[in-house]
Amino acid sequence: MNNIPVKKRLFICLAISLVLIIAGAFLLGFLGFNPDRDTKDRVSLQVTDNGYMAIDPDFRDSLRSFCETKISAGGFSVTDVAYASESSGGSGSLEFVLDGASEEKLASFVGELDAALSSAQYGEGTENAGTYKELSGVSVTYHTSGYVLHTEVIWRAAVAAGVAAVLLLAYVAIRFKVGMGVTSLVAAVHDVLLTLGVIALVRIPVGMSLVCVAVFALLLSVFLNLKVFGKMRKDLLLEDRKELSAEQAVALSVKESRKGIFVADILVASAVVILAIAGLFVGFDMFSFMLGALVAILVANYSALVLSPAIYTLIKEKSDANRAKRAKYNYASEKAKKKNAKSEDKVPAAETGEAQS
Amino acid sequence: MGKKKSAVLIILFTIVLAGVLFLSITPTFPVKSPYSFRSLLSIVDLGKDLDGGYYTVYYPEGVISKAEYETLKAEYDYVLENTEEGQTPSVDNPEENYKPYKGLYLSTDIYSEETGVTAEFKEEFEQAYRVVKARYEARGLTDYAVRLQDDYTIRAEIPRLALSDSDSESLAQDLFTKFAYSGGLVFTDASSATASGTVEMEGTSEYIKGASTVDAGDSGYAVVIKFTKAGRAKFKEITGTLASSSSSDSSSSSGATLNIYMGDELLMGASVSEEMDQGSVYITGNYTRESAETMAVVINSAIAENDIIDLTFQSPEYYSVDPSMGEYAAVTVAAVIGVLVLAMLIFSIVKFKGMGLAHLYGFLTYALAVIACISLISVIQITMGGVLAILLASAIMVSCNYYAFNNIKKEFATGKTLTASVKSGYKKSLAFTIDLHAILLIAGLALYLIATGPVKMMGLVFTLCIALSAFCTLLVTRFCLYIWMAQPRNKIAFVGFKREETEDE
Numbered sequence: 129m130n131n132i133p134v135k136k137r138l139f140i141c142l143a144i145s146l147v148l149i150i151a152g153a154f155l156l157g158f159l160g161f162n163p164d165r166d167t168k169d170r171v172s173l174q175v176t177d178n179g180y181m182a183i184d185p186d187f188r189d190s191l192r193s194f195c196e197t198k199i200s201a202g203g204f205s206v207t208d209v210a211y212a213s214e215s216s217g218g219s220g221s222l223e224f225v226l227d228g229a230s231e232e233k234l235a236s237f238v239g240e241l242d243a244a245l246s247s248a249q250y251g252e253g254t255e256n257a258g259t260y261k262e263l264s265g266v267s268v269t270y271h272t273s274g275y276v277l278h279t280e281v282i283w284r285a286a287v288a289a290g291v292a293a294v295l296l297l298a299y300v301a302i303r304f305k306v307g308m309g310v311t312s313l314v315a316a317v318h319d320v321l322l323t324l325g326v327i328a329l330v331r332i333p334v335g336m337s338l339v340c341v342a343v344f345a346l347l348l349s350v351f352l353n354l355k356v357f358g359k360m361r362k363d364l365l366l367e368d369r370k371e372l373s374a375e376q377a378v379a380l381s382v383k384e385s386r387k388g389i390f391v392a393d394i395l396v397a398s399a400v401v402i403l404a405i406a407g408l409f410v411g412f413d414m415f416s417f418m419l420g421a422l423v424a425i426l427v428a429n430y431s432a433l434v435l436s437p438a439i440y441t442l443i444k445e446k447s448d449a450n451r452a453k454r455a456k457y458n459y460a461s462e463k464a465k466k467k468n469a470k471s472e473d474k475v476p477a478a479e480t481g482e483a484q485s
Numbered sequence: 486m487g488k489k490k491s492a493v494l495i496i497l498f499t500i501v502l503a504g505v506l507f508l509s510i511t512p513t514f515p516v517k518s519p520y521s522f523r524s525l526l527s528i529v530d531l532g533k534d535l536d537g538g539y540y541t542v543y544y545p546e547g548v549i550s551k552a553e554y555e556t557l558k559a560e561y562d563y564v565l566e567n568t569e570e571g572q573t574p575s576v577d578n579p580e581e582n583y584k585p586y587k588g589l590y591l592s593t594d595i596y597s598e599e600t601g602v603t604a605e606f607k608e609e610f611e612q613a614y615r616v617v618k619a620r621y622e623a624r625g626l627t628d629y630a631v632r633l634q635d636d637y638t639i640r641a642e643i644p645r646l647a648l649s650d651s652d653s654e655s656l657a658q659d660l661f662t663k664f665a666y667s668g669g670l671v672f673t674d675a676s677s678a679t680a681s682g683t684v685e686m687e688g689t690s691e692y693i694k695g696a697s698t699v700d701a702g703d704s705g706y707a708v709v710i711k712f713t714k715a716g717r718a719k720f721k722e723i724t725g726t727l728a729s730s731s732s733s734d735s736s737s738s739s740g741a742t743l744n745i746y747m748g749d750e751l752l753m754g755a756s757v758s759e760e761m762d763q764g765s766v767y768i769t770g771n772y773t774r775e776s777a778e779t780m781a782v783v784i785n786s787a788i789a790e791n792d793i794i795d796l797t798f799q800s801p802e803y804y805s806v807d808p809s810m811g812e813y814a815a816v817t818v819a820a821v822i823g824v825l826v827l828a829m830l831i832f833s834i835v836k837f838k839g840m841g842l843a844h845l846y847g848f849l850t851y852a853l854a855v856i857a858c859i860s861l862i863s864v865i866q867i868t869m870g871g872v873l874a875i876l877l878a879s880a881i882m883v884s885c886n887y888y889a890f891n892n893i894k895k896e897f898a899t900g901k902t903l904t905a906s907v908k909s910g911y912k913k914s915l916a917f918t919i920d921l922h923a924i925l926l927i928a929g930l931a932l933y934l935i936a937t938g939p940v941k942m943m944g945l946v947f948t949l950c951i952a953l954s955a956f957c958t959l960l961v962t963r964f965c966l967y968i969w970m971a972q973p974r975n976k977i978a979f980v981g982f983k984r985e986e987t988e989d990e
Binding site: 210 | 540550552618630632634635636802803804811813814817821825869873876877879880883913920921923924928929931936939947
């Protein structure tokens, strides 16, 4: 990548990013993000009882497996089962989240399952034998529910991220260089958008926590970009670097800061990858959340090591050229000044010569 | 620093760290019945994704669940069985009064199978749904969900709001109940919401600016209702009327009581003995911070006339739910982070030798301070967003320490003495470390102050962690390196450096 001229490199980077962001935005417009378990519009079948499930976990397990078998036999696919216990009264509820079930079919199936629970026996041969209905008064119903977007959380997070990005620009412009500040701002916005675009594009299931992933992308982008610019700020003051062209000087600093970036990456990415793998066993939502975070890490790396240096090289080339132009101008004026000074020197010399003679 | 002094400091530091480590991560064990030891990590307040929470379903008047319908039906059947022939049963037949609609039963007053749900009910429900949703949004919970269930019920999910089950349940019940309050705010001397009083002031935007919470010291938290200019004058007028009526009629005790109602619910009642010319009124009543915040949100939501709920909701039943990230998500996260920290510390010691040892002390101080903050600061609730913030801040701290160590190594390679190298290495990394922490602190603060919900909490956790990281990187690790380097005879070998010896010619 370093062999490609900087303008071409920047063009390629921006083209790739723009294509991904626009494709993600289109997909988002048409299909939205791929919702996770919590944010999906759901059709569920709920089996509630009078509290026997809370007292006897074996009964609960048996009821769950009986219902699951019947639901599968009824032609429905169960994507998730959640148990909830009523805090005030003690009754329990098993909620079977179904995939692609039509309401009409489900409405008729509710009666079938109810009838099956009234006839199926639990604990045959034991003291507490009886049908599920007799033992716990189970009642079957179905629900459809739609997820409502947390608009307040989203727009306030967006405003906060915007304010943070502007403060970043101001701080980096003051403490580093204006060009670095502008580059950091562009990189931060790019990273957040690209992370969201890629997540939409590869259909990673996401929920409300996606806002946290976007904020994570922003903070990570600031950290990694500052790591590169911190090195650059120090290097650009070195005498031997002053001789180099903007492209060479930036490329050298980026090369030297790679190790530090990779160390930081390994620290964060190792935790994210292990938690993602653990999520496969613990809960799929954790897996998808960590996958989103991993996308943010990859994007922030790409921007810190490829995109930001390319942007900054162009800015630096322009500013160096301007400085050279100013220096050239000053050189001419300095020449004129020197001439004036020389001619002024000659006058007192002539005067002193006259005086001596 | 002398060897003895350094040894004493190392021992003291180690003892303190070991003690705090024990307090922070030891699993819970019984101490003396009925008490048990709970570590700091076990009292960290976790969000709905890591620790589960509660959900409720709000049923508006005229809408009942299938379970309730079946109870009414069983009751009717029982009464019918015991009613003599020719006589009318004492209870209504639910089959006549309710009709099934999806998973619900709707009253025939609002629904018929031919014409569907009445337009009036639809409009009222939409209004109520909008307001209830806004209440949950305004409450600023770290994680919550509001769903429209079966078109005419509202399902709300919230995280646990306290550590103990009983406190958490009572706070959840309080929140679910208060967020279902309907009607507007009224200041009156009437003994009930439906009775008429001698004085009355409506709590609309004309009179009320808003409500907030305030720490009331020993009596917990209070809700402050702030008046507008017109509200202040009106409040002065009604309290003046009440004070004069109570002084003229000493036999009437109710005449001097000013009640604040929200719909049918009494929020507070206070006796008035004199005219009160004040810009705000405090509602106290043993509120905790959470319950006071809930009350303030409900009051704020009823100030705008368009936001008053006309429907009444049934007192909701609430259910506890498992963590959305999985039942063992919190334990898994803690275990993974613990193992990775251990691996990172071992790597640091292997790579940087003595400096790695200083890093171990610095990082442990940081980690324990983070655990102490997230467990002892009551407003902090850790969600997966918070976990990411902690991971990132930890990586920044490690990264800054490694940067300083590499600078020391480079300085030493230029031929400086070890002490001069340490000083110069830290000096070279100071500007970058301060800049990095400062900008991230500013970004974290912006997120905390502007955002809400999970992002606000993530911002708070990140801000705290970055502040601790700056402190531990710039002071603790350096101090530890200083005291550790006083110990060995061969300091250069201790930090893993090599210096080529040049023979004298």
